[in-house]
Amino acid sequence: MKRLDGRGRIKDDRTITFTWDGRAMSAHPGDTVASALLANGVRVLGSSVLMNRPRGVVTDTMSDPNAFGQIGAGESSEPLMRLTQVEVYEGLTAISRIHKGVLPTGTDTGRFEKRHAHCDVLVAGAGPAGLAAALAAAEAGARVLLVDEHPHLGGSLLGEDVVIDDRPAHLWVADVEQRLRDNPAVTILTRTTVFNVGDQGAIALMQRVSEHLPEDKRRGRALRRMWQVRTHELVVATGATERPLVFPNNDRPGVMLAAGVRGYLHRYGLVPERAVVFTTNDDAYRTVLDLINAGVDVALVVDVRPDPQGWLPRRARELGVEVRGGSVVMDTTASEDGALAGVVVAPLGGGDTELITCDVLAVSGGWDPLFDLHHYLGGTARWDEQLLAFVQDNVVAGQRVTGAAAGIFGTTACRRDGHLIGLVAAETTGFGSAASGPAAPEAADVTEQAPADFVRVAAVDGDESHTFVDHHRDVTMAGIERALNSGITNVEHLKRYTLVGTGTEQGRTAKVNAGRLTADHFDLDFQHDWRVERATTSPACHVRLVGRSCRLARASIRSARRRSTPGTSHTEPSSRMSASGSAHGFSRRARRTWTRPCSASVRRCARASA
Amino acid sequence: MFQIRCPYCGPRDEPEFKYGGQAHVAYPADPEQLSDEEWTRFLFVRDNSRGRYAERWNHAAGCRRWFNVIRDNGTHEMVGSYRSGEQPEDAR
Numbered sequence: 001m002k003r004l005d006g007r008g009r010i011k012d013d014r015t016i017t018f019t020w021d022g023r024a025m026s027a028h029p030g031d032t033v034a035s036a037l038l039a040n041g042v043r044v045l046g047s048s049v050l051m052n053r054p055r056g057v058v059t060d061t062m063s064d065p066n067a068f069g070q071i072g073a074g075e076s077s078e079p080l081m082r083l084t085q086v087e088v089y090e091g092l093t094a095i096s097r098i099h100k101g102v103l104p105t106g107t108d109t110g111r112f113e114k115r116h117a118h119c120d121v122l123v124a125g126a127g128p129a130g131l132a133a134a135l136a137a138a139e140a141g142a143r144v145l146l147v148d149e150h151p152h153l154g155g156s157l158l159g160e161d162v163v164i165d166d167r168p169a170h171l172w173v174a175d176v177e178q179r180l181r182d183n184p185a186v187t188i189l190t191r192t193t194v195f196n197v198g199d200q201g202a203i204a205l206m207q208r209v210s211e212h213l214p215e216d217k218r219r220g221r222a223l224r225r226m227w228q229v230r231t232h233e234l235v236v237a238t239g240a241t242e243r244p245l246v247f248p249n250n251d252r253p254g255v256m257l258a259a260g261v262r263g264y265l266h267r268y269g270l271v272p273e274r275a276v277v278f279t280t281n282d283d284a285y286r287t288v289l290d291l292i293n294a295g296v297d298v299a300l301v302v303d304v305r306p307d308p309q310g311w312l313p314r315r316a317r318e319l320g321v322e323v324r325g326g327s328v329v330m331d332t333t334a335s336e337d338g339a340l341a342g343v344v345v346a347p348l349g350g351g352d353t354e355l356i357t358c359d360v361l362a363v364s365g366g367w368d369p370l371f372d373l374h375h376y377l378g379g380t381a382r383w384d385e386q387l388l389a390f391v392q393d394n395v396v397a398g399q400r401v402t403g404a405a406a407g408i409f410g411t412t413a414c415r416r417d418g419h420l421i422g423l424v425a426a427e428t429t430g431f432g433s434a435a436s437g438p439a440a441p442e443a444a445d446v447t448e449q450a451p452a453d454f455v456r457v458a459a460v461d462g463d464e465s466h467t468f469v470d471h472h473r474d475v476t477m478a479g480i481e482r483a484l485n486s487g488i489t490n491v492e493h494l495k496r497y498t499l500v501g502t503g504t505e506q507g508r509t510a511k512v513n514a515g516r517l518t519a520d521h522f523d524l525d526f527q528h529d530w531r532v533e534r535a536t537t538s539p540a541c542h543v544r545l546v547g548r549s550c551r552l553a554r555a556s557i558r559s560a561r562r563r564s565t566p567g568t569s570h571t572e573p574s575s576r577m578s579a580s581g582s583a584h585g586f587s588r589r590a591r592r593t594w595t596r597p598c599s600a601s602v603r604r605c606a607r608a609s610a
Numbered sequence: 611m612f613q614i615r616c617p618y619c620g621p622r623d624e625p626e627f628k629y630g631g632q633a634h635v636a637y638p639a640d641p642e643q644l645s646d647e648e649w650t651r652f653l654f655v656r657d658n659s660r661g662r663y664a665e666r667w668n669h670a671a672g673c674r675r676w677f678n679v680i681r682d683n684g685t686h687e688m689v690g691s692y693r694s695g696e697q698p699e700d701a702r
Contacts (some may be wrong), residue, residue, distance in 0.1 A: 198611055199611070199612050199686040199688075200612055200613035200686075200688060201614070202611050202613070202614070230613060230623075376684075377685075378685060397685075397687060
């Protein structure tokens with residue numbers, strides 16, 4: 001992919017260097033390792049785990065099944081880090097190990113810490129729904145903790161070209177962020193992942209404190225901090241992830257998810273030379289429109305639906321893009337390095353084929369709401385025939401799912417639902433009244449045509465050994481058919497037999513397709529809930545869980561300040577200290593002496609993190 | 611980790627507490643008169659039902675007092691807690 005000037009959210013006035021497999025690469029502040037590699041022309045990240053197939057970046061989010069690598073050198077390196085999440089810093093060392101890491105053998109010298117916190121409403125995810133929920137709950141008076149794993153708030157809005165209230169979406173995000181930061185009852189944690197949920201509102205977070213900084217800028221700060229939070233209400237606004245389609249040779253580097261392609265455009269200013277789009281739904285046309293808008297050649301849109309007539313396809317046609325309904329991509333071709341060179345397009349059900357050259361194929365098979373946190377406490381899911389996706393089926397006490405995670409798509413609809421959920425969450429914890437709260441924005445999203453219920457293009461010659469269902473674990477259609485033909489009837493057994501949906505990626509892009517293909521094989525309705533997510537949402541190293549304890553001054557999340565057992569008494573003004581001091585039998589002088597050993601380290605610590 | 615409401619101190623994290631088994635198991639009025647089987651049943655046999663369950667907890671790292679909790683052992687919902695000597699209806 002190539003970089004367009006003036007596009008994306010990177011700061012291209014400064015260049016930083018890092019190494020990939022020992023080769024020097026350049027990047028800009030704001031790049032992830034994945035985006036920097038694409039900008040450097042690295043299309044092939046490495047070989048797949050079992051079949052040694054070349055693999056590349058698939059999308060720009062943490063759902064990428066291929067973009068893993070070993071980050072850091074020597075004893076404190078960490079295997080299987082998500083390259084779509086690791087931010088590039090000066091001097092970063094990354095090694096291509098896309099499906100299998102190597103554990104460092106020595107002592108990890110990195111410092112980690114943990115702390116506790118309480119809040120009324122914890123909002124997981126700062127996309128349109130999460131931001132609206134956090135704002136509504138905070139303005140009703142609740143103590144809010146807003147958590148997002150990206151460096152910036154905005155969620156999906158960062159990777160889209162959306163208008164909110166007649167302004168670009170990032171201005172709305174900045175406005176909401178300012179209102180939240182001005183509110184002393186709100187704490188915002190970016191670069192932080194909710195990785196587990198327990199009973200009575202116990203939430204575990206992992207915050208990346210300084211590991212995204214060059215080593216000379218970490219200044220003694222911990223690399224990561226684990227948070228154990230007790231919240232009254234959890235708002236799950238974790239969004240959705242796009243589902244790929246299954247067709248022969250669908251794993252070539254260059255075959256990407258449609259939302260990932262426009263994500264790379266809007267976040268990092270990266271565009272393909274020539275793109276083809278293969279879709280079952282209207283949403284992928286947003287990628288088409290955004291690419292055209294950026295001056296990229298979109299050779300063809302291949303739509304499974306016979307006659308796509310929604311607003312988005314019609315707009316694409318008006319811009320001169322050829323939209324071929326009732327067609328599929330039935331194969332891909334590769335260049336010498338193994339990356340995508342072209343796609344073979346044919347009418348659905350057979351007919352004349354056509355080879356179209358392109359360097360990126362943007363694929364969309366629909367969207368899967370991400371609501372793993374809902375499953376951990378007994379939440380169930382059901383298959384929605386309209387959305388063609390799993391959505392939550394029951395309500396878990398103390399939890400509310402909103403936005404795309406609840407199967408609500410469309411920016412305004414997400415903001416509206418998030419706002420209402422935020423008000424209700426605040427009301428449940430004793431703040432404000434949902435009925436008399438500020439009005440929600442009226443829904444005004446583009447109506448989309450229904451998606452096609454379509455998963456797989458069968459190989460013409462019947463050889464499914466290169467038709468990938470799970471890129472991460474190299475599970476092919478041939479492997480799945482072998483399992484199902486050898487007596488396996490349950491998708492759980494299929495998982496154990498083929499390893500589909502296992503590994504670090506945990507089948508984010510594969511599990512729904514694997515389940516549907518199983519149901520298709522036996523000609524069953526895809527209805528029953530086989531989907532049970534297990535904790536944790538992302539891997540959590542043991543060493544990261546046992547860091548030293550720290551307590552933080554006020555709501556500040558930056559300064560780690562160690563405190564001794566009597567808590568705050570020795571840092572409060574002396575007028576308030578005398579009472580508690582004498583009650584504990586300490587003279588002021590004795591107390592000074594007694595706090596001294598800690599004070600030096602407190603000062604050091606406070607300086608280090610200032 | 612549960613959060614348990616001590617009726618004396620308020621809600622606290624589970625590591626502060628010690629578990630004390632099923633609540634409201636009355637001590638026999640006249641233990642001498644019990645058969646071995648009845649005595650065994652009193653000592654060892656407890657309800658093992660799914661759903662709301664009354665159990666004793668001790669706030670070991672706090673006020674050190676015993677109290678009772680009603681917990682749903684299927685969903686881990688903490689329905690309420692009440693002091694020793696009070697009845698399950700008093701749980702809150």
